[in-house]
Amino acid sequence: MNLNSEIWAAAPETEPERQYYFIEVCKKQVAEEREKLGRPLTFCVTTFGCQMNARDSEKLTGILEQIGYQPTEEDTADFVIYNTCTVRENANLKVYGHLGLLKHRKKENPHMKIALCGCMMQEPEVVAKLKQSYRFVDLVFGTHNIFKFAELLAESMENGSMIVDIWKDTQEIVEELPIERKYSFKSGVNIMFGCNNFCSYCIVPYVRGRERSRKPEDIIKEIEKLAADGVTEVMLLGQNVNSYGKNLETPMTFAELLREVEKIDGIRRIRFMTSHPKDLSDELIQVMKESRKICRHLHLPLQSGSSRILKAMNRRYTKEQYLELAEKIRREIPDISLTTDIIVGFPGETDEDFEETLDVVRKVHYDNAYTFIYSRRTGTPAASMENQVSEADNKVRFDKLLKLVQDCAREQTARYTGTVQEVLIEEVNDHRPGYVTGRMSNNLLVHFPGEASQIGQYVNVSLDECKGFYFMGTIV
Ligand code: 5AD
Numbered sequence: 001m002n003l004n005s006e007i008w009a010a011a012p013e014t015e016p017e018r019q020y021y022f023i024e025v026c027k028k029q030v031a032e033e034r035e036k037l038g039r040p041l042t043f044c045v046t047t048f049g050c051q052m053n054a055r056d057s058e059k060l061t062g063i064l065e066q067i068g069y070q071p072t073e074e075d076t077a078d079f080v081i082y083n084t085c086t087v088r089e090n091a092n093l094k095v096y097g098h099l100g101l102l103k104h105r106k107k108e109n110p111h112m113k114i115a116l117c118g119c120m121m122q123e124p125e126v127v128a129k130l131k132q133s134y135r136f137v138d139l140v141f142g143t144h145n146i147f148k149f150a151e152l153l154a155e156s157m158e159n160g161s162m163i164v165d166i167w168k169d170t171q172e173i174v175e176e177l178p179i180e181r182k183y184s185f186k187s188g189v190n191i192m193f194g195c196n197n198f199c200s201y202c203i204v205p206y207v208r209g210r211e212r213s214r215k216p217e218d219i220i221k222e223i224e225k226l227a228a229d230g231v232t233e234v235m236l237l238g239q240n241v242n243s244y245g246k247n248l249e250t251p252m253t254f255a256e257l258l259r260e261v262e263k264i265d266g267i268r269r270i271r272f273m274t275s276h277p278k279d280l281s282d283e284l285i286q287v288m289k290e291s292r293k294i295c296r297h298l299h300l301p302l303q304s305g306s307s308r309i310l311k312a313m314n315r316r317y318t319k320e321q322y323l324e325l326a327e328k329i330r331r332e333i334p335d336i337s338l339t340t341d342i343i344v345g346f347p348g349e350t351d352e353d354f355e356e357t358l359d360v361v362r363k364v365h366y367d368n369a370y371t372f373i374y375s376r377r378t379g380t381p382a383a384s385m386e387n388q389v390s391e392a393d394n395k396v397r398f399d400k401l402l403k404l405v406q407d408c409a410r411e412q413t414a415r416y417t418g419t420v421q422e423v424l425i426e427e428v429n430d431h432r433p434g435y436v437t438g439r440m441s442n443n444l445l446v447h448f449p450g451e452a453s454q455i456g457q458y459v460n461v462s463l464d465e466c467k468g469f470y471f472m473g474t475i476v
């Protein structure tokens with residue numbers, strides 16, 4: 001520890017006070033630098049991956065703005081942060097690609113700072129590679145200690161050499177640090193961290209650690225605060241929200257949590273992500289059915305339609321159980337939109353297995369599906385399985401699946417043509433001047449004439465023309 005020993009000795013021991021202290025320490029440094037350069041210092045946080053990462057990036061942004069950095073584009077920023085994802089290998093490759101470019105920029109602008117955080121940093125091989133070949137990176141931290149960002153930054157400002165701080169796991173959930181939301185009217189809210197499922201292809205349990213649920217009172221307090229601040233839509237976030245609350249001192253189900261969130265004044269829409277089919281309860285279906293606020297959208301990852309492959313994936317449901325569940329949901333909540341994730345080319349997948357996947361897609365008729373080619377992740381059980389599927393086979397299957405899911409999605413979308421739907425206006429349309437974009441409860445988008453001042457408002461829109469996966473409309 002090189003940090004000026006007096007500054008260090010005076011730091012509070014408790015959180016979040018300690019981080020607020022280091023925010024002040026950094027603030028002074030940034031003010032000095034600003035004086036020297038004769039202009040404000042700028043930053044850019046680039047986010048890869050999921051909604052959880054997007055939420056974490058809002059935390060980083062909040063802290064940086066407190067410290068005195070101003071937001072800008074990546075190619076001019078004094079401070080560049082990549083919040084990384086490692087679910088599939090190409091996400092990792094992208095980060096290395098970006099770093100190559102940054103190396104040149106930093107040579108010309110030695111005052112630049114580069115930080116890397118997120119899931120990819122939780123992989124020991126990645127950190128070893130960075131230490132070896134990417135010494136120009138200033139700061140490397142992981143998913144468990146993101147709350148420590150201000151402290152690590154203070155250390156890096158003082159120290160000047162590469163700081164690496166990765167925790168393997170943590171029980172600590174530090175709340176109430178500054179946060180800067182991307183949208184004023186909607187927000188993600190973490191309800192749990194980590195995953196205990198160990199699907200055999202997935203690296204998440206290794207990089208995000210074991211499941212930890214936040215206390216319901218903390219979640220409710222955060223949402224009440226958001227509501228008071230003008231937020232009307234919340235997205236409850238977790239790798240497997242259906243197992244929320246199992247490990248709390250006083251256990252609580254996800255459905256019970258939803259009932260509590262429903263009571264919060266000012267919140268008009270509730271979304272959540274992601275549901276594991278094996279844990280989706282009848283109680284949850286009932287709560288969704290009765291709710292006036294829970295959106296008519298359920299993301300229910302299938303991964304594969306073959307019971308044999310599902311077993312090898314350690315998903316703990318069969319094709320038949322999944323189909324039964326999907327049918328039950330459609331029956332109980334007829335206006336629901338069902339979306340999914342599907343992996344093509346899991347080790348050992350045959351043409352027959354793949355046909356089973358197509359069969360499920362035809363039967364469930366998804367409103368949308370995210371399709372992925374299996375990516376081998378070091379350290380997961382599937383990585384050492386035999387019969388890895390060839391790239392050529394994967395490509396053929398992927399294209400076939402993509403065509404089918406797109407056809408289904410187009411048909412599902414078209415059903416709404418001519419109806420009137422309540423939408424939340426989210427942004428002005430970049431492609432069409434004088435237009436705004438609104439999101440329906442079922443997650444579909446519609447573009448219609450409007451202006452920036454309407455952002456955040458709920459309006460009824462007539463869906464005049466279906467354009468495949470979205471609509472053109474008019475306010476009624
Ligand atoms: N290869 C391909 N896709 C994967 N996913 C998770 N791990 C892998 C992998 N190794 C997909 C799953 C998951 C989504 C977030 O990413 O479909 O639901």
Ligand code: SF4
Nearest residue numbers: 195197198199202204
């Ligand atoms: Fe990965 Fe499975 Fe956990 Fe989802 S439920 S994060 S796919 S291990």
